[in-house]
Amino acid sequence: MQFFFEVLIGGLLSGVLYVLVALGFVLIYKASGVFNFAQGAMVFFAALTFVGFRELLPGLTGLDPEGALVFWMAFVLALGAMIVLGILTEKIVLRPLVNQPHITLFMATIGLTFLVEGIAQGIWGANVRGLSLGIADEPVEWIMDSANMLVSKFDLFAAALAGVLVASLALFFQYTKVGRALRAVADDHQAALSIGIPLQQIWAIVWAVAGFVALVAGLIWGARSGVQFALTFTALKALPVLILGGFTSVPGAIVGGLIIGASEKLAEVYIGPFVGGGIEGWFPYMLALAFLLVRPEGLFGERHIDRV
């Protein structure tokens, strides 16, 4: 039983990483109706840009490469790059495709995925890079002592960071003018447009916010498993998370991420040995698929009504 809880907690904490990527999807989908397949590529781009600047800056400015100043400068520069990327995406890719079928937009973001991956590797190179945030990936002692379970400090830190991120996004959406406009646009584009909310500006802001979320996700993931191309594949796991939680719901993304993280770890440990292991790769998709058959709109999604 204790082992079960250890796996469960490990799974839940790794689910936090999926939550971070899924959040970016939900933000964009809610505001502009675009299912942004490129979110994974954006996470990769953000992490690579951050690491790249962090390596570059000490040489240019003579600062301590491990210092906080370099960290924050790199963070701001990477954030700037993500915002520019988001705005350019909105201007170049999405604006000409307004009012096209969802499928077309989706395929355009697949193209965007390749484009962003190519640019990221073209600028910073394709090597695997380490990224340290200064928090060790080791068990927390007092949990080890009291409950005899291994819970990583790093995972707890990631979970806390995700919590802060979600809370601050919620506050941003609830209490600022821009946030109110964002919610209006998410609710009804045309109504929002008719009362004078600048739609295109709002979309640019949403993409920038999604870029920020991607940066945070990229930092945590990069610190966990190195900044490498494989990040984009792991980010695909955010898709079943979305299906489980519903495309339009932030709480759904959180719950979905935790369920996917926990269930894939539990399945690997308890079902894996019977079929030869390695089922983590497809289990989330199958789970989402089975779930779709029962409840196509997800846990928290809006029920869709078909009209002719």
Added chain:
Amino acid sequence: MLYREAGQFKASYIEDQQIFPIRQDKIGFIAILAFFSLVVPMIASEYWLQAILIPVLIFSLAAIGLNILTGYAGQLSLGSAAFMAVGAFGAYNFMLRIDGMPFIAALILGGLCAALVGIAFGLPSLRIKGFYLAVATLAAQFFIVWALVKFPWFSNNSTSGVISAQKVEILGFAFDTPVSKYLLTLAVVAVFALLAKNLVRTTTGRSWMAVRDMDVAAEVIGIRPMRAKLSAFAVSSFYCGVAGALYAYTYLGTVEPEGFSLDLSFRILFMIIIGGVASIMGSFLGAAFIVLLPIFLNVAMHALFAGTMPAGLASNLELIIFGGLIIFFLIVEPHGLARLWQIGKEKLRLWPFPH
């Protein structure tokens, strides 16, 4: 001046419904087929046959398969490579386990295996659509590749699931030279492409298009969405399966499940976007484009940098160009190269007069 339909009258429905209603089109089609089956084998080098023409043909078939599902029936799939894998491993096992199995029969049985798997993974399409379905097909992609690696029965207990295709022999004639393999591929692809072209003009094909355009409306006018969607999945996977079997038998010879990766699925999707969604002709154009582009890029890069090329630049450039082209085509010409071809033909009908 030559491309005119003046004087060609259609006196019956049958004449009006032909694939090539204009005589010049018919002659052109036969000329192209004759060129590729008679002239090309004589002039093409081994490299051209093995590395360019055979893969283009095979990917055309896979692209036709995906086009049936995505282009005609409107169900987006990101798992076409997995269905190719099912076809390849299916054909391999029929060849392996049944003595004296004719190759063509194994090819078709492999395709049927893929069709069955396709139906199984198409079942969710009855309840979900759009990108929800895309995620469902991702499940097929990851699950099938995993299963082929994990269960050694599929690959006859070889390490990491690698299979080596048996010798291809039809009626005692061994297909072991590049030319004969090319001709075999060409024959299979031509027959199936013609079948597909006809299939999309039948009731079934029209019901696919009705479901694509608006499934609720299609249901209201009496089309059974279940039958339409599942048949699209079955036929599409069948085509992908046959393409996969050819991929193993006439192109690579040795394949492993990991070779049928998500990346390959994306490539096939790109073929139909660039070639033209809902167009058989477009599948060929798109496949040729996607196969030739990396080769062209490589040659161009070598000519430009001559040995001093930074490592990985070509592959990154390839990613950027692929991504950029997809976006470009979706914005500027959503119907792809096939539409350009059509515009060219329209222009040709009037040429050299402006009206």
